[in-house]
Amino acid sequence: MRNLPDTAKINKQNHLEIGGCDTVKLAQEFGTPLYVLDEKTIRNRCQGYLKSFKKYYPNTAVVYACKALCTAGVLKVVTSEGLGLDVSSGGEIFTALKSGCDPKKIYFHGNNKSKDELKMALKAGIGRIVVDNLQELENLDEATKQTNTSAQILLRINPGIEAHTHEYIKTGTIDSKFGVPQNEIDNAVKLARKKKLIRLVGFHAHIGSQIFDVKPFVDEAKLLLSLTLKYKTEEMSLGGGFGVSYLTSDEPPSLDLIAKEISQVLKNKTMAKLVLEPGRSIVGNAGVTLYTVGAVKNIPGIRKYLFVDGGMSDNPRPILYQAKYDAKIANKANDKPGEKVTVAGRFCESGDVLIRDIKLAEANVGDILAVLCTGAYNYSMASNYNRVGRPAMVMVGGGSATLILSRESYEDLVRNDAVL
Numbered sequence: 001m002r003n004l005p006d007t008a009k010i011n012k013q014n015h016l017e018i019g020g021c022d023t024v025k026l027a028q029e030f031g032t033p034l035y036v037l038d039e040k041t042i043r044n045r046c047q048g049y050l051k052s053f054k055k056y057y058p059n060t061a062v063v064y065a066c067k068a069l070c071t072a073g074v075l076k077v078v079t080s081e082g083l084g085l086d087v088s089s090g091g092e093i094f095t096a097l098k099s100g101c102d103p104k105k106i107y108f109h110g111n112n113k114s115k116d117e118l119k120m121a122l123k124a125g126i127g128r129i130v131v132d133n134l135q136e137l138e139n140l141d142e143a144t145k146q147t148n149t150s151a152q153i154l155l156r157i158n159p160g161i162e163a164h165t166h167e168y169i170k171t172g173t174i175d176s177k178f179g180v181p182q183n184e185i186d187n188a189v190k191l192a193r194k195k196k197l198i199r200l201v202g203f204h205a206h207i208g209s210q211i212f213d214v215k216p217f218v219d220e221a222k223l224l225l226s227l228t229l230k231y232k233t234e235e236m237s238l239g240g241g242f243g244v245s246y247l248t249s250d251e252p253p254s255l256d257l258i259a260k261e262i263s264q265v266l267k268n269k270t271m272a273k274l275v276l277e278p279g280r281s282i283v284g285n286a287g288v289t290l291y292t293v294g295a296v297k298n299i300p301g302i303r304k305y306l307f308v309d310g311g312m313s314d315n316p317r318p319i320l321y322q323a324k325y326d327a328k329i330a331n332k333a334n335d336k337p338g339e340k341v342t343v344a345g346r347f348c349e350s351g352d353v354l355i356r357d358i359k360l361a362e363a364n365v366g367d368i369l370a371v372l373c374t375g376a377y378n379y380s381m382a383s384n385y386n387r388v389g390r391p392a393m394v395m396v397g398g399g400s401a402t403l404i405l406s407r408e409s410y411e412d413l414v415r416n417d418a419v420l
């Protein structure tokens with residue numbers, strides 16, 4: 001199934017297995033909720049991007065947008081495959097450097113980077129600062145002087161491209177907080193070129209996330225190409241946004257097709273370096289979250305609820321974006337789906353529903369529910385709502401599981417309570 005990790009299997013015990021590990025045993029060993037990540041799937045996606053794009057356009061670099069999932073365990077795997085990193089905060093820079101990423105391969109994004117974050121990036125020798133607006137250009141200029149460093153920048157532009165995705169994850173339409181509007185690009189380029197310690201290397205755009213159409217990317221490539229030719233720059237970044245399968249009915253285009261269509265726009269017209277920043281499509285399908293069913297509540301004729309021990313704090317996407325998920329009962333992996341149920345979380349909001357109306361194998365208290373495609377924007381957007389600690393995360397592969405993130409303890413939760 002395309003929404004499962006590449007190594008997913010059903011074993012003789014009728015249990016879901018990932019990376020050679022029985023998920024029911026993982027739940028017993030590490031507790032639930034538990035984020036499970038399949039190393040092989042992450043490596044396959046990284047290699048897939050490099051292979052597909054380099055085949056059609058050799059001068060391509062791929063940087064992983066670590067907002068999708070930023071933990072040292074993940075960053076080490078991704079960078080070992082040759083990817084750079086897209087970061088968007090001091091915290092992500094800190095994690096990237098601690099994880100051993102080459103600072104030159106880091107791209108620093110954000111529409112309101114603080115002056116301290118800019119100085120931190122410059123002192124660390126971060127490869128590219130992606131300048132989002134004219135105020136930031138001035139702040140960066142000041143930071144280069146104060147730190148006696150120089151900056152290589154991409155100018156983020158607002159491409160004004162409509163991508164068919166959720167309102168909250170569209171970023172490239174005219175009414176967007178991100179990027180320099182097209183009628184201000186000329187002025188921004190002139191200003192950037194006057195700064196002694198700043199070098200304009202190229203342009204960046206990002207049109208949104210979870211996009212299935214290839215056409216908006218082609219339009220974006222055309223726009224960036226025209227700017228590259230007009231201003232004689234060396235690099236263009238198309239951002240990320242490539243869609244993944246949350247449901248089996250989700251059919252994103254193949255990487256090969258995306259690479260082919262984008263490179264057709266650029267080939268023989270420019271030698272500029274092409275940069276891609278996939279996040280969701282690197283880690284999304286690698287992740288599965290395991291929960292324990294704590295109660296089953298049947299409201300006859302209305303709805304049958306399965307209550308699980310996590311919910312909106314470990315996966316806020318359903319409540320934020322009405323995101324849809326698929327799931328399996330991990331200890332009844334091959335059983336036929338029966339009646340419709342609704343999977344509700346444990347948090348104090350009626351909207352804390354992970355999956356509405358899904359057909360699952362008959363579930364009982366104590367069963368392990370595996371929610372699929374939770375690798376991206378789950379842990380990275382998780383909260384401590386109701387003072388519930390964030391789950392542990394394990395990386396699985398070759399039949400063994402490595403704890404890459406510890407479960408937050410009660411002590412962790414009160415660590416910053418300054419009066420205690």
Ligand SMILES: Cc1ncc(COP(=O)(O)O)c(C=O)c1O
Pocket residue numbers: 065067068086109171206208209210239240241242277278279280281
């Ligand atoms: C500038 C930029 N690059 C890359 C990404 C990654 O997008 P995705 O995870 O959809 O690939 C984002 C996501 O918001 C972004 O804002």
